[in-house]
Amino acid sequence: MGSKRHWRPLLSVMALATGVSLMVAAHGVAANRAAAAPKNPQAFGTLRAVIDTIDYLDPQQAYTGQSWWAMWNVYETLLTYRHVDGPAGYKLVPGLAQSLPTVSRNGKVYKFKLRKGLKYSSGAPVKATDFEWAIKRGFLAQGQGVGFYTDIAGAEAYSKNPTPGGDISGITANNAKRTINIRLDKPRGDFLTILALLFAAPVPANTDPSIQNGSIPGTGPYKFSNYDPNRSFTMVRNPYFKATKYIPKGNPNTVEVALVGDADAATQRVINGQSDYSNAAIPPDRIADAKSKGRLILRKTANTYYFWMNIREAPFNKLKVRQAVNYALDRKALQTLVWGGLGRPTQNVLPPTYPSYRKLNLYPHNLTKAKTLITQAGAKGAKVTVWTRNVSDAVTAAQYYTSLLNQIGLDASLNVLPRATYYTTIGNVNTHAQTGWARWLEDYPHPLDWFDVLLNGNRITDQDNNNFAWYKNKKTDAQIENLKKAPILTPAVNARWAKVEKQIMQRAPWAPWSNRVFPEFFSRNMSCIHIQLLYGIDLARLCKK
Amino acid sequence: MSEPATELTLDTPSLLAREEHEVAIVGRSPWYLAWRRLRRNWVALFSLGLFIVIVLACASAPLYAHHVAHTGPNTVHATDQIRVNGKLRAVIRGGAQYNPATDTFEIKKVDILGPTWWHAHGRFVLGSDNLGRDVAVRLLYGGMNSLKIGIGSAFICTLLAVILALLGGYFGGWGDWFVSRFFDIIWAFPVLLLAIALGTALSVNGFQHFGVRIEPGSLWIPTSVIAFILIPYVGRPIRGQILSLRQKEFIDAAIGQGAGPLRVMFSDLLPNVMSTILVFFTLIIAINILTEAGLSFLGAGVRLPNPSWGNLIASGQDQIQTAPWLALIPGIAIVLTVLSLNIFGDGLRDALDPRSKVRINR
Numbered sequence: 038m039g040s041k042r043h044w045r046p047l048l049s050v051m052a053l054a055t056g057v058s059l060m061v062a063a064h065g066v067a068a069n070r071a072a073a074a075p076k077n078p079q080a081f082g083t084l085r086a087v088i089d090t091i092d093y094l095d096p097q098q099a100y101t102g103q104s105w106w107a108m109w110n111v112y113e114t115l116l117t118y119r120h121v122d123g124p125a126g127y128k129l130v131p132g133l134a135q136s137l138p139t140v141s142r143n144g145k146v147y148k149f150k151l152r153k154g155l156k157y158s159s160g161a162p163v164k165a166t167d168f169e170w171a172i173k174r175g176f177l178a179q180g181q182g183v184g185f186y187t188d189i190a191g192a193e194a195y196s197k198n199p200t201p202g203g204d205i206s207g208i209t210a211n212n213a214k215r216t217i218n219i220r221l222d223k224p225r226g227d228f229l230t231i232l233a234l235l236f237a238a239p240v241p242a243n244t245d246p247s248i249q250n251g252s253i254p255g256t257g258p259y260k261f262s263n264y265d266p267n268r269s270f271t272m273v274r275n276p277y278f279k280a281t282k283y284i285p286k287g288n289p290n291t292v293e294v295a296l297v298g299d300a301d302a303a304t305q306r307v308i309n310g311q312s313d314y315s316n317a318a319i320p321p322d323r324i325a326d327a328k329s330k331g332r333l334i335l336r337k338t339a340n341t342y343y344f345w346m347n348i349r350e351a352p353f354n355k356l357k358v359r360q361a362v363n364y365a366l367d368r369k370a371l372q373t374l375v376w377g378g379l380g381r382p383t384q385n386v387l388p389p390t391y392p393s394y395r396k397l398n399l400y401p402h403n404l405t406k407a408k409t410l411i412t413q414a415g416a417k418g419a420k421v422t423v424w425t426r427n428v429s430d431a432v433t434a435a436q437y438y439t440s441l442l443n444q445i446g447l448d449a450s451l452n453v454l455p456r457a458t459y460y461t462t463i464g465n466v467n468t469h470a471q472t473g474w475a476r477w478l479e480d481y482p483h484p485l486d487w488f489d490v491l492l493n494g495n496r497i498t499d500q501d502n503n504n505f506a507w508y509k510n511k512k513t514d515a516q517i518e519n520l521k522k523a524p525i526l527t528p529a530v531n532a533r534w535a536k537v538e539k540q541i542m543q544r545a546p547w548a549p550w551s552n553r554v555f556p557e558f559f560s561r562n563m564s565c566i567h568i569q570l571l572y573g574i575d576l577a578r579l580c581k582k
Numbered sequence: 583m584s585e586p587a588t589e590l591t592l593d594t595p596s597l598l599a600r601e602e603h604e605v606a607i608v609g610r611s612p613w614y615l616a617w618r619r620l621r622r623n624w625v626a627l628f629s630l631g632l633f634i635v636i637v638l639a640c641a642s643a644p645l646y647a648h649h650v651a652h653t654g655p656n657t658v659h660a661t662d663q664i665r666v667n668g669k670l671r672a673v674i675r676g677g678a679q680y681n682p683a684t685d686t687f688e689i690k691k692v693d694i695l696g697p698t699w700w701h702a703h704g705r706f707v708l709g710s711d712n713l714g715r716d717v718a719v720r721l722l723y724g725g726m727n728s729l730k731i732g733i734g735s736a737f738i739c740t741l742l743a744v745i746l747a748l749l750g751g752y753f754g755g756w757g758d759w760f761v762s763r764f765f766d767i768i769w770a771f772p773v774l775l776l777a778i779a780l781g782t783a784l785s786v787n788g789f790q791h792f793g794v795r796i797e798p799g800s801l802w803i804p805t806s807v808i809a810f811i812l813i814p815y816v817g818r819p820i821r822g823q824i825l826s827l828r829q830k831e832f833i834d835a836a837i838g839q840g841a842g843p844l845r846v847m848f849s850d851l852l853p854n855v856m857s858t859i860l861v862f863f864t865l866i867i868a869i870n871i872l873t874e875a876g877l878s879f880l881g882a883g884v885r886l887p888n889p890s891w892g893n894l895i896a897s898g899q900d901q902i903q904t905a906p907w908l909a910l911i912p913g914i915a916i917v918l919t920v921l922s923l924n925i926f927g928d929g930l931r932d933a934l935d936p937r938s939k940v941r942i943n944r
Contacts, residue, residue: 321712322904324678325691335687370660374713377692378678381685422798427881429900436887437713440658450799451886455782462786554687 077286079565081581084289087303087312090296094251094264096238097171097180102478102573103316105235107272107294109572110287112238112255115149115168115217116229118571119283120578124390126570127482129229130283133163133239133256135215144224144524147232151215156277157241157254165210165217167239172205175236177246182236185480188228190220201243226523230481258287258577269295287577288565307331307558313581315558316574318430321377324556332559335379336568339388339479341487342380343549344438345505350471352416352447359545361414362472363400365407365445366438368550375434380551386487386538388552390570392526393484393534397542404445411446421449424473426459434550435474442472464502475505476553482571484534485521492541493517506546513540612934616857619933626929629922636919640725647719650704655723656887659714664695666702671695673706673714694905711908712901717894721911724889729919731805731884732871738809739870740863743817744855748847751824761821765814773811774876780807781882804883808870815869816862823855857934864930868923875916891916 088106093099096112117132119125131137133155138147155163172192175183176199187193190207207220221228231237240253251261251270258280259272272292280286295312297303303317308330319327327333346353346362353359368382381389384397411417421442425435435451442449454462463470480486489496494509495518516537523530541547557574559566565580610618620626647654659673676693680686695710697717708718750761768776781804788798789806796802827833828851836850871891877883878892886893891912898908 320900321677321692322694322901325689326903328689333689337685367661372680373674373677373692374660378676378680378690379687381680381682432886433712436656437658437660439887440656440713443656444658452786452798453881453886454786455881 077288079288079580081289083291083293084314084576084579084581085293085295085312086576087295087297087306087315087317089300089303089317090267090298093248094261094270095248095253096235096240096255097175097178097182097246098248099235100181106316106573106576107270107292108235108238108255109257110259110577111257111261111272111275112235112240112253113257113284114233114235114238115151116233117283118233118569120285120567120569120575122567122569124392124570127390129233131281132233132284138229140524144226144522145221147219147221147228149217149219151217152281153215154279155256157256158260158275158277159241159254160277161241161254163239163256164212164242165215166212167242168217168237169205169208169210170242170244171237171239172208173199173201173203174240174244174246177201178248180236182234185231185234185236188221188223188225190222193222201246224522224524226521226525227481227483227485230483230486234481258284259292267296269293285577288579289576289581292576304558307560310560313560313563314574314579316555317558318376319556319558320429321375321379324377324379327556327558331561332563332566334557334559334566334568334574336555336557336573337390337552338555338568338570338573339390339482340476340553341383341386341388341549342434342474342476342551342553343386343547344434344472345475345547346472346545347470347505347507348509348544348546349507350469352414352419352421353471355414355416356544357410357414358416358419358447359548360400361407361410361445362442363545363548364403364410365441366400366548366550367402369402371434371437371550374437375430375551376553379556380553383549383552384542385549386492386541386547387484387534388479391482391484392528393531393538395535395538397539399539399542400545400548407445417446419447421447421471423449423451424459424463424470425451425453426456426474427453428456431474431476438472438474461501463505464498464500466499466502470505473505479571483526484531484537485517488517488534488537488541489521492546508541508544508546510541510544513537516540612857616930616933620929623929623933626926626933629925629929632918633922633926636725636915636922637729640722640729643719643722643726646722647716651707651716651719652705653716653719655715655720655889657715659710659716662714664698664702664705666695666698673710674712692904694901696905697907708911709905709907711897712905717908717911720889720894721891721915724884724891724894724912725915725919727801727884727888727890728871728874728878728892728916730801731808731874731890732867734801734805735809735812735870735874736863736867738805739812739866740816740859742809743813744820744852744859746813747817747821747824748851751821751828752843752847752851754825754828758821758825761817765818765821768811769814769818771811773873776811777807777873777877778880778882780810781877785882785885799885799888801884804874804877808873808877812866812869812873816866820855820858820862823858824851827851827854861927861931861934864923864927868920868927871916871923872920 088103091104092101093104094108096108099105099108113132115132115134116129119128119130133151134149135152138149140147151163151165157163172186176196183196187196189205191205192207195203195205209218244253251264258275258278260275262271262273264270274290300317301320303315304319304323304327306312307315346359348354372378372380372382384400385394387394423435423439425431432453439449439451462468463473477487477491490503492504492508494514497504497507497509520533562582563579564582565578567575567578569575662673663670664673673695676690678687678689694712695706697709698706700707706716708721711717746761750758784803785798789796833846833850836846874883874890875892878890879896883892884890894912895909901908
């Protein structure tokens, strides 16, 4: 007994020493394993990009393609899109959510669960309640995207009197369980795509509703390190980001972005070697030259350029006049005149990237027929004001359009408005704008983003109206409302959308003319150039030689 | 044989005239003397000639468009083909070619028709613009618009400035205070910024106040805006001269003889500042043409698609590398017009009052 007692402390010390040794050894092995883990072979130092001016770098405010191009890699949403080329890029995949949500049978309730261990770039944990704060913050700041979320139960009431302490009854979040439940007032077929918009990106609770460019922590692979308004911003790696199956870590360590509004100057920066990439719309006469001095990639994204005709205002209240305009347009010539041929002539509302797209050819170019229709409509000599915004391509297109209207017998003049006030002016009922230039770039890949926003008569408002043609047709409106409920775009649903589109174009409130193709210009040392249909050039996957 | 004069006598005018080769000394009006000085300044006269040629050329724009170019200033010929030296040539050719079968583009340079000079029977003499419009026709119509605005606004501006200067200078006191403060308020704004603000605001809905109605696309908008913003630049120096003249004895004499304010202003004061007004009028036309060009360049002047030299330069700058004539030709037209007016204006000032230091300070 006594000898046993003597050995006991010694054995304890030995056991402790062994344990410590094992722990040190294990740590060493782990450390060695970590050191030996394969690094991203395509990672490189700095990507120097030059892009057109942006509006904001605040997720609840930004609403330009340029801002979203950068912010897609800074702010993650519950659901997101894959970093792949082609139509697969439209597929929704889990972002911050652990998996795709469960949706109730009636299409009104969506249940999400956040991934475990999520952190913002500040190091703070991501909470389920942050999602509700992001939606509330949009309403509090009167953000540009709040209109998308008014179908959430209680959101409409909240929008009338938004307060930081107020509640949107349709959103319930449990931080402990990491669950977010969203209840809608009525089913909405495009709701998942709406949740994937950056407007719904969670931000830390109680982030000030005032506009904060680049200073709000995000959950994506990068974070903004500085922002010099109208000049530049920088993106650096987010140390708390963990790559997932769908969200890569990103190849550039740093992204330095210069904001240059002059496309000529932006293109020249790449040619001079000051930048690696420019997304500026290269002037048509420089495209061929630029191609020989760098890598020119054509990005085909979902967009439609069109001339709208206000069906409430004479002479466009007559179908024959609207048809005449459609017949008169030489869509092929317009592509050359406006952007050096980099566009696809179209007569459709939807762009060809959509599964609902069925090519329409209702109005082949026929100037004689157009003139006859104008005469038949008794609209010869009718005074028309064409509206456009003061941007080079829009002015060129509108000048052509004005000349064309004069050619077919109308008496047209042009009114060019500043870029900033154009849409609000023509979207105001008191302007009585007759016809003009417009374009639509998709917010999210769903036909509702086109037909519901731009051509649903039920959504016409006296101010900030997006339905510039003031198009209202009972049959069409009913079909759009009906199709809103369809949760998935099955081939049958797509066929019904195509039918709606044909119905609309037979009534010709628009004269669509182009699906523009955007030239993206790279220096010769850039490779792995991938195009994500929704967000454009995928900066995360770019490589540098 | 006449006797030599034995006593000192005064020469009569007739005797003096006989000694001066029998030429009688006749009194000359200031206007005649000015003309005599001006006609010796051949540079000023050449400039006047150049300006008249430019005005006549621009005034003939409709004739040129109808009988020579056979097209209007805003007519698009994007898909037309014309004969140059007997060969068919598309006005605009090239550009990226879309292949719907493969959904691909073949990139080609956009080739805009350059100046044909007289090899296309008067069509596209100075080439085409990016929409296939005849540059020569647009240049002449643009010049007509620019000159209309330049001369029209100079006339309105000078007229209003002179009236205000006469009222302020003659009545003095509160009247002069109001006129001076009015000049100060306009003077306080940067000329071009004020013009842009007014031009942009009026271009949307036009002007419909005080019984005056101006349509949004009317040339009266840039004309009125330019005339308004430049009033103090003409009015202030003239007011200064009027104030000085107001203290002279001949004005007191006129008033003493019972002349009323209107008569003193228009019969005694105005003729004495007429030479200054004339010089200002000439110089302000040049300034107004430049201001109009600036406004139209920025989209706040002549409304597209109607041409003016300013908006022709703006449209041409996008093609400056491949079709430099689009911006260069209207630019040269502005330089020649403004230069000719400035040189002539300087010559006129030297002729009317060689000691004058009249300047338009902006």
